[in-house]
Amino acid sequence: MSARQLHTFRGGIRLDPHKRETQDLTSRALPIPEKLILPLQQHVGAAAEPCVKVGQRVLKNDVIAHANNYVGMRLHAPSSGLITAIDEYPVIHPSGLTAACIELTTDGEDLAPELNVADDLNTLASQAVYQRIAEAGIVGLGGAGFPAHVKVLEGTGQTVDTLIINGVECEPYITCDDRLMQEYPAEVLAGAALLARAIDAATCIVAVEDDMPAAMNALQSARPERIELVSIPAIYPTGGEKQLIKVLTGREVPSGLLPIDIGVAVLNVATVVAVHRAVASGQPLIERLVTVSGDVSEPGNAKVLMGTPVNYLLEQFGIDDVSEYRILSGGPMMGTEILNLAAPVTKTVNCILILRRELAEEPASACIRCGDCVPVCPVGLQPQQLYEATRTSDIDLAQDFHLFDCIDCGCCAYVCPSQIPLVHYFRYAKSSIEALDRDRAQADLARTRYEMHQRRISMRLESGPAVGVELADVSGLETNELQGDIRAAVARSNQRRRDDNGI
Amino acid sequence: MRQVLYALTPAIAVYVYLFGCGILLQLVIAIVSALVFEAVALRLRGLAPHAYLRDGSVIVLGCLLALAIPPYAPWWAIVVGVAVAVLIGKHAFGGLGHNIFNPAMVGYIFLLLCYPATLSQWPEMSKIIDYPGLWGSAKMIMTSPTEMLDGISGATVLDYVKTQAALMRMHSEMASAATFGMFAGRGWEWINLAYLCGGGWLLWRRVVTWRLPLSFLAGLAGAALLGYIVDPELHRGAVFHLFAGGAMMAAFFVVTDPVSSATTPLGMLLFGFSAGLLTYLIREFGGYPDGVAFAVVTMNALAPLIDRFTQPRLYGKTSETEHPSSTTLR
Numbered sequence: 001m002s003a004r005q006l007h008t009f010r011g012g013i014r015l016d017p018h019k020r021e022t023q024d025l026t027s028r029a030l031p032i033p034e035k036l037i038l039p040l041q042q043h044v045g046a047a048a049e050p051c052v053k054v055g056q057r058v059l060k061n062d063v064i065a066h067a068n069n070y071v072g073m074r075l076h077a078p079s080s081g082l083i084t085a086i087d088e089y090p091v092i093h094p095s096g097l098t099a100a101c102i103e104l105t106t107d108g109e110d111l112a113p114e115l116n117v118a119d120d121l122n123t124l125a126s127q128a129v130y131q132r133i134a135e136a137g138i139v140g141l142g143g144a145g146f147p148a149h150v151k152v153l154e155g156t157g158q159t160v161d162t163l164i165i166n167g168v169e170c171e172p173y174i175t176c177d178d179r180l181m182q183e184y185p186a187e188v189l190a191g192a193a194l195l196a197r198a199i200d201a202a203t204c205i206v207a208v209e210d211d212m213p214a215a216m217n218a219l220q221s222a223r224p225e226r227i228e229l230v231s232i233p234a235i236y237p238t239g240g241e242k243q244l245i246k247v248l249t250g251r252e253v254p255s256g257l258l259p260i261d262i263g264v265a266v267l268n269v270a271t272v273v274a275v276h277r278a279v280a281s282g283q284p285l286i287e288r289l290v291t292v293s294g295d296v297s298e299p300g301n302a303k304v305l306m307g308t309p310v311n312y313l314l315e316q317f318g319i320d321d322v323s324e325y326r327i328l329s330g331g332p333m334m335g336t337e338i339l340n341l342a343a344p345v346t347k348t349v350n351c352i353l354i355l356r357r358e359l360a361e362e363p364a365s366a367c368i369r370c371g372d373c374v375p376v377c378p379v380g381l382q383p384q385q386l387y388e389a390t391r392t393s394d395i396d397l398a399q400d401f402h403l404f405d406c407i408d409c410g411c412c413a414y415v416c417p418s419q420i421p422l423v424h425y426f427r428y429a430k431s432s433i434e435a436l437d438r439d440r441a442q443a444d445l446a447r448t449r450y451e452m453h454q455r456r457i458s459m460r461l462e463s464g465p466a467v468g469v470e471l472a473d474v475s476g477l478e479t480n481e482l483q484g485d486i487r488a489a490v491a492r493s494n495q496r497r498r499d500d501n502g503i
Numbered sequence: 504m505r506q507v508l509y510a511l512t513p514a515i516a517v518y519v520y521l522f523g524c525g526i527l528l529q530l531v532i533a534i535v536s537a538l539v540f541e542a543v544a545l546r547l548r549g550l551a552p553h554a555y556l557r558d559g560s561v562i563v564l565g566c567l568l569a570l571a572i573p574p575y576a577p578w579w580a581i582v583v584g585v586a587v588a589v590l591i592g593k594h595a596f597g598g599l600g601h602n603i604f605n606p607a608m609v610g611y612i613f614l615l616l617c618y619p620a621t622l623s624q625w626p627e628m629s630k631i632i633d634y635p636g637l638w639g640s641a642k643m644i645m646t647s648p649t650e651m652l653d654g655i656s657g658a659t660v661l662d663y664v665k666t667q668a669a670l671m672r673m674h675s676e677m678a679s680a681a682t683f684g685m686f687a688g689r690g691w692e693w694i695n696l697a698y699l700c701g702g703g704w705l706l707w708r709r710v711v712t713w714r715l716p717l718s719f720l721a722g723l724a725g726a727a728l729l730g731y732i733v734d735p736e737l738h739r740g741a742v743f744h745l746f747a748g749g750a751m752m753a754a755f756f757v758v759t760d761p762v763s764s765a766t767t768p769l770g771m772l773l774f775g776f777s778a779g780l781l782t783y784l785i786r787e788f789g790g791y792p793d794g795v796a797f798a799v800v801t802m803n804a805l806a807p808l809i810d811r812f813t814q815p816r817l818y819g820k821t822s823e824t825e826h827p828s829s830t831t832l833r
Binding site for chain 1: 554555558560598599600601761762766767768810814815816817818819820
């Protein structure tokens with residue numbers, strides 16, 4: 001343990017951690033489910049492009065979908081079997097939408113091709129590390145699922161002095177990172193060292209909460225070298241990227257910028273382990289630890305293959321009747337209710353939380369501006385003002401009250417005596433403003449196109465014969481069969497234009 | 504809300520001790536009419552009354568208004584006051600959580616402006632009066648016989664100071680008047696002390712936070728102290744102002760209304776302090792003996808503005824990056 005000077009962030013609340021239920025239970029291995037549903041979009045970037053066909057046989061770890069762009073991510077088959085459909089399936093989404101998924105019917109044999117093992121981790125160039133991370137399809141496993149190679153690449157491109165490995169699971173109930181650190185401490189440290197070297201960070205910190213002593217002990221006994229292990233007070237939401245940076249370094253990420261802009265990179269411990277596996281042994285990201293907890297008799301953690309349907313996972317934990325329960329993906333503070341249990345576990349699902357429905361759920365009453373939400377907001381927002389603005393869809397006012405600085409942590413809704421689901425209002429407002437901006441950008445583009453089109457028409461009307469000159473140029477070229485075709489096409493299109501313009 | 508009602512009990516007890524049972528009847532009339540008007544307003548607005556009536560805020564409103572008017576005022580006074588408070592002060596602006604002005608103060612100001620004589624008939628403090636019992640009080644409030652009311656009512660200490668000052672009398676000349684008590688106005692000092700006890704309990708129970716009430720008292724006391732230092736013959740001191748009229752009631756039960764006051768930490772201090780200062784200015788230099796209601800309502804109107812200009816510093820925001828949304832996104 002180091003003597004790092006810790007700082008505090010404003011706001012936050014102490015929550016009943018509910019970690020005891022699952023903290024000390026070894027994570028289970030589950031039998032391979034019969035069907036795996038793999039959404040093409042599992043993270044913040046663009047959806048992946050399938051590169052398999054229905055009826056195609058795939059082996060475990062085979063690439064089944066390609067990344068479309070820089071912030072895209074490829075997908076791998078979590079087990080061997082047959083691609084049986086590429087279609088819309090229910091996914092975990094607040095409004096219960098369906099999304100394009102690849103359905104893989106497993107054969108139970110789990111056949112895998114040989115993996116591409118790295119020769120020597122210590123001499124691997126940064127670029128090679130980045131390459132292997134991207135090939136393994138790793139996204140941030142702690143939060144929004146930002147592609148890990150982008151974070152690392154941005155890190156290699158800019159000066160990063162501090163690499164923070166986030167083992168702070170501040171949401172109640174969730175212990176998958178805790179278990180990961182207890183079960184694979186050496187991999188956590190090896191991955192951290194690997195990344196620190198790749199992005200040339202002088203300081204590398206692994207942060208855990210002070211209510212995870214077992215994880216801390218495991219990491220310590222794995223003998224970290226040049227890696228600081230820091231235990232920080234368990235105040236929700238201290239695991240939030242910006243709050244964690246503040247606590248560990250005293251620095252604040254300027255509003256609208258990224259941690260990288262102040263020389264800090266933050267990666268979740270599970271991401272770091274996945275990175276280590278990818279770089280060292282070429283293992284793509286096809287499974288993760290998931291906590292199953294809440295009002296259940298046998299909670300625990302399990303190694304879950306990507307694409308495992310939630311109801312299959314629940315069955316493995318002996319849960320079949322869920323009519324009186326709310327099933328959440330994630331923790332009680334920020335989790336999303338899973339509306340269709342056929343939805344699959346994806347890369348960013350860290351917890352399936354089963355909570356008994358309150359028998360007499362009080363409806364939200366009016367906001368009396370009591371201001372209880374103001375001191376708990378870790379950002380320093382005024383949720384009561386934001387609520388008025390978002391409730392009345394006053395998007396300008398909402399942005400004046402810094403709507404986009406909200407980190408969705410849910411502290412305000414938690415303390416609200418009127419039980420107003422404040423975060424729901426804020427999330428909805430954010431997504432509708434984003435949609436509005438997208439629409440506006442599209443309208444701008446369409447208008448520009450139309451104006452250009454109009455200008456071209458007027459130019460052509462002014463200098464009509466110019467079209468003929470173009471034709472003459474084409475005819476002056478060397479002739480062969482191909483160019484003859486081109487000429488014919490140009491002639492046809494010119495004829496059509498003349499007709500259109502009535503020349 | 505129930506805790507706020509508990510906190511009012513010491514003051515109600517002192518009222519009964521000083522003025523007899525009249526206040527109890529006023530409270531009953533106020534609560535009943537508050538509930539009726541609230542139910543009517545909710546029905547008119549198409550809302551289910553039972554869910555809203557349960558929160559008890561309208562009961563507190565009724566009680567505060569009853570405590571603000573003379574205990575033997577005729578029954579229609581409190582009914583009219585509550586009607587204005589609930590229907591115009593509260594529901595015309597959108598009901599619970601949306602009213603700009605403190606509804607109880609709206610009702611009180613309406614009565615004060617429309618029926619100044621009725622609102623000035625406070626029982627005389629310097630005389631020993633044999634107050635009627637419960638039945639007698641009821642008869643008085645229902646029939647309001649003029650001669651009986653005139654018999655018991657007199658100037659409050661704030662009225663007295665105001666009229667004497669208008670006659671160019673110095674404070675040292677008034678000091679011997681029977682209307683003064685041990686440290687402020689006779690009787691009124693105990694009422695204010697009772698409000699202070701109730702308010703202290705609310706602070707201790709964390710029903711209210713310290714910023715609004717204490718900054719209000721600081722504003723009032725600070726201004727009074729300054730005036731006293733400038734000329735003790737022309738201006739009453741801080742202790743007198745703190746324990747006179749509606750000062751303590753306003754500090755703990757009116758200014759602390761979250762709906763109509765400022766909500767940012769700095770804004771709360773500014774709101775309370777300014778309300779206290781305004782109260783003093785109206786008392787010493789204005790046309791009314793007490794200025795609490797006008798001060799609070801004036802500050803209510805400014806609360807949104809105060810909130811806007813006292814936003815706390817945000818995570819990751821410096822003065823240069825203020826309002827990035829309005830420049831980058833819009």
